[in-house]
Amino acid sequence: MYDLFRSDSAKEITLRPYQADAIEALRSAIREGKRRLVLCAGTGAGKTLTSGKLLQEADRKGSYSLFVVDRVALVDQTSAVFDEYGIQHGVVQGSHPRWAPRENVQVCSAQTLARRQLPRKPSLIVVDEAHCRHKGTIALMGENPDAVCIGLTATPFTKGMGNDWDSIVNVRSTRLLIEDGHLVEPTIYVARSPEDVELGLNSYGEFSDDSATSAGIKIIGDVVSEWERKVQEHFGGPVKTIVFSPTVEHGRELCAAFAAAGHNFQQISYMDRSDEERAERIAEFRRPDSVITGLVSCGVLTKGFDVPDCLVGISCKPYRKSLSSHMQEIGRVMRSAPGKDKALWLCHSGNVERFAGDMFDVWANGAGELDTAEKRDSKARERNQQTREAAVCPECSGAMRGPVCICCGWERPARSGIVSVDGELQAFDASKFTLTARDGLRAECLGDPRKVWDAIIAYCFDNARGDESKTRRWGYGIWRGIYPDAKLPRGWFDAARPALVDMSAYSLVDREVKRFRKRGRAA
Ligand SMILES: [Zn+2]
Structure with a gap:
């Protein structure tokens, strides 16, 4: 032997x-x-x-x-x-x-x-x-x-x-592996998901499986109809699909709902009577002409689940902290296979809204150093109107990567005139620059531009949606809205967040942001 x-x-x-x-x-x-x-x-x-x-x-x-x-x-x-x-x-x-x-x-x-x-x-x-x-x-x-x-x-x-x-x-x-054709980038849609208030927490501060099950079962009808619509639109009919379910109970309900609509979805879980039984089901699913259209995974998120020709993933298990779980799951549809040039990810868990920013960052830039990487799974991601607007395309419900929808290409109009700062930073010589505020803008603090900049920085960090450099660029956009002709003095752009902020300057900044937001909507 x-x-x-x-x-x-x-x-x-x-x-x-x-x-x-x-x-x-x-x-x-x-x-x-x-x-x-x-x-x-x-x-x-x-x-x-x-x-x-x-x-x-x-x-x-x-x-x-x-x-x-x-x-x-x-x-x-x-x-x-x-x-x-x-x-x-x-x-x-x-x-x-x-x-x-x-x-x-x-x-x-x-x-x-x-x-x-x-x-x-x-x-x-x-x-x-x-x-x-x-x-x-x-x-x-x-x-x-x-x-x-x-x-x-x-x-x-x-x-x-x-x-x-x-x-x-x-x-x-991952971004380069996608570009080289070693991986397939999924087209991601943000579909209906339970509200966070319906979800309870377990002792790790993660969403509890029980609450994810009861809240998730209520929207199972949407999961089936959304899947039918999207596979029709993208593939002309049903294709191999995997589903991530919070519990066996949820998976059972889901399989029943798919069966009622005429689709063969089968569940695999740790509750299976035997390993052989589970292995058989996976083996059947693995066949190119499998009789099983969908495999519903409950807690069996392993390499054994790897089926490269799987084209669609459905996310039904919400995570509050675990970026890695979300990324491991979505990775299941990204494997390349002969003839596979597209994959779909249908999010019914809210995970894309919570984790897309981090995920796209890791795809583009890698995990970074260990001490920062190991924090990515311990931060609770809150979902609200703002994160929703940032993550979901209003045109097609596709996922936004930065200002662009990855599904339809819709681009978010620039908010409060965010502009590139490249080449804009120059030495500040007070004698040569008179800072003139925009016409019609009146406030005592305008005479003290540093006060205004400090307030901008504080405001932007208070309301930050992106990383630090994005936050500062946003601030620079606000600055140029207030002083249209004035470049930012050298050193200010990277200045630390001030400890004390002039309140009238702060509320001026708030008014400016709201004014631009309104104008952006009207446009
Ligand atoms: Zn779109």
Whole structure:
């Protein structure tokens, strides 16, 4: 057995150029003495393959390496993937048929590790889905301080990850992977969702499953009709769909509603009678001509759920804090597949309104450094009129990316004259500049432009909708509305938020913003 596996699996892994760059970045960090590195890339970027290259190299040097998955169910799947890649390995788990203790590369689950003595000290530990922060894995890392540990994740946002890891290597951004055709960008629609006041919280400050279920069941009719309308519009009829449901009960109701409308939707969950039963259903769904149109997932958000030719995702499980859950879910429809040039995301959870800003930012710029990344899952996102206006296109209910709708291309009119500040900053020489306020504008504070700018900055931070630089650009727009001919003196643009603000200047700013908003609406 053992030799058979060995002989037919001596293939060389070929990496895409950006994956080779990631390996280089990891190597140089290791040379700097870093031992615990997160390899961060979106779903579909090939993190497993990239780390496989390192495992293969370690194998050639005769080093002992572990690839740790976070659930027992993923061991077989990973082992199959390694066979496909030509990575020689054994499996550490019970009386597994792939038990091969002499292999240098071993696949194991975090659960198994807790009960096993390893025959050798590992010099390389690859941790799959590192954001899960499995206790057994963290302990293993602690017991092997000299081992190089590589954590794979698309979403390094879990609180505490900063303690587990030294730094992040960000692989090519999701935005570029989309542009290169390695991933498919979903067309996102914001559909009807329960109001936040209908949702209760659990002890983690996350929306409770029970409340998401009772509030979600009320709008199931909308979920079915919205799906029928959108798949007709975009694909000419039903196509493979996955649904993220908060509970088994919700999933059951949903499947019944789809069945009543003539569509075969099936549920998979931890409540399934057996793993085999669940695996069979997934296998059927995986077939190109599957009799199952929709698979409803309740708490089974794993790689086992990966079906690249799935074209539509429906989000019914609301999150208040967990950006990573939202991003992992939407990542399920972004895998490329032959003939797939489009994917749809129908949001019935409010998650797009809560997380789109962060998501588009991570897609464009990567996760950033660990200490900031690990905060992205702990902040509660409030939903209100403002966030709704910022996130949803009034023309088609598509998701807005910045000022543009990703579905129909509608562009939001510039509010209060936001303009680019590039090249606008110049030295301020009071003797040459007379600051003249706009015609018809009267207020004592206008004679003291710094007072006005301080009030603008304070106002904009109080009402910020975007990041700091966006907030300051907004402020600059207001400034130019008040003093149409005056550039901002050097140094003011980045000035710290003032501790004291002139109240009459502050209310002047408020009036200006409202005036522009009204004019923007009328236009
Ligand atoms: Zn639109």
